Amino acid sequence: MENKIQDALKEIQRGIAEIIDIEAIEKLIRRYYETGENFYVKAGFDPTAPDLHLGHTVLIQKLATFQNFGGIVQFLIGDFTATIGDPTGKSETRKVLSEQDVLDNAQSYKEQVFKILDETKTEVMFNSKWLKELGTAGLISLASNLTVARMIERDDFSKRYESNTPIAVSEFIYPLLQGYDSVAMKTDIELGGTDQKFNLLMGRTLQKAYNCGKQQAVLMMPILEGLDGIQKMSKSLGNYIGVTDEAFDMFGKILSISDELMWRYYELLSSKSLKEIEELKSGVEDKSIHPKEVKDALAIEIVNRYHGQGAGETAKAEFSNVFAKKDIPTELDEYIFEETTWICQALVDAKLVASTSQARRDIKANAVSVNQEKINDDKLNLEKGEYILQKGKKSFAKIVIK
Structure with missing residues (x-):
């Protein structure tokens, strides 16, 4: 006892x-x-x-x-x-x-x-x-x-x-x-x-x-941080996940949070025990579990809570289909930067290119996309936010600028 x-x-x-x-x-x-x-x-x-x-x-x-x-x-x-x-x-x-x-x-x-x-x-x-x-x-x-x-x-x-x-x-x-x-x-x-x-x-x-x-x-x-991971969750700031949000939107918003913020949400929002969360953390640390898999589980749990059992799994399937049509993998390596970052440096740090000079050449060759839009400005700086970088047809990475 x-x-x-x-x-x-x-x-x-x-x-x-x-x-x-x-x-x-x-x-x-x-x-x-x-x-x-x-x-x-x-x-x-x-x-x-x-x-x-x-x-x-x-x-x-x-x-x-x-x-x-x-x-x-x-x-x-x-x-x-x-x-x-x-x-x-x-x-x-x-x-x-x-x-x-x-x-x-x-x-x-x-x-x-x-x-x-x-x-x-x-x-x-x-x-x-x-x-x-x-x-x-x-x-x-x-x-x-x-x-x-x-x-x-x-x-x-x-x-x-x-x-x-x-x-x-x-x-x-x-x-x-x-x-x-x-x-x-x-x-x-x-x-x-x-x-x-x-x-x-x-x-x-x-x-x-x-x-x-x-x-x-x-x-x-404590106050829960919003989707940006910085300011408190607030409707006026637009960084919130509403209890009455549609299942698909709720699922997508949870997937958009950083891997770091994910653990904060697990601690304050999940019904999983502390022991279960520690096991998930250990799995991510030893690379036996991909962070995307853990984030999926959190999104499914929360969607099921507000939309009924099975709604989370359905939302995941719909979300995966949408991404598949856009040729974006559902599992992306994520890289976090503490400040505004030069696009060429971001491509190097995300292991999409070997050097900044190569990044410049790829940008000029129209081979680099940010959030699925081709870019040709090799002096572009990425401000605070989240971005999906793509080089060519098959190389992707998620970038989080704090």
Whole structure:
């Protein structure tokens, strides 16, 4: 049993950014294995955007991990707090949503998250149930637990205060209400992003103030890098993989990531165990497994998760057919460059030619293509991005410029 407990803790700590009170989490898991008693893991979602991308699902994947080891997920829809708007990470107050918008977005969230979470081990909750009943006296009592000085310590508040950017009094109420959610829900563990640390710790503070007999542990997840491997995954940056993307598009986007970023996605998104991932890494390192094969497996797993079993294999077959028609191999050697690279040097480093002078001659002979387009500029510099280089009819390489 001890091995099971330690394995569970390793999976729970996998990929995390920070954890507070791991001892409490270990006690909860140990109790589950010894007595079968469940514990409660909370994550709050203000339903301000109905469509998730894979960056959003990092936290949901961790919730699913807890479900494997005795956790009952408290999936909190912040229908009440969404009408206030948490400015975390923002320089201005969020737009207040209508009640119908909140309900519509909440329904969309529920439909998408159950592709990851076990519905039988999930309680979907709405904080309007207890926050509407709090009343004026209750709110004043709640607000007495924190000073203005302590509130200004929150990073986004302090920056806005120093720059004379307005802060609504209602925004001070938000972290208090999020913390009170943990009191009302009797939460054992709360999950959130690193930008939510202040609010997550508020739950611990208020559970102690309200004599709940517990102080929730806190686990923070990192931000997932987008397809470029540099900036966080974001729809506004266009470097995202949407949960509702078509299977073919989802598969292709995952295949486009670098081999280095692939392991980050495995760590934060895959359901494979740490042991299984280490075996794949070892196979790639000793060249018994091609990186393309490992990336295919990741793409298939994720597509199957959101489109149903078998969808990933179908997408792979369709993708291979498209590439076959373009005469591009599905398995390409990949070369990573840290900065802008001269095309002739890239051809040499990718082992497509023996020298830069040979590269020049091949370019002038119209024998070199970049992303299937012939080039004749031997002074071309490749900027940040991904490229498929081709020399002649049969020599290919994938280039990643960071």
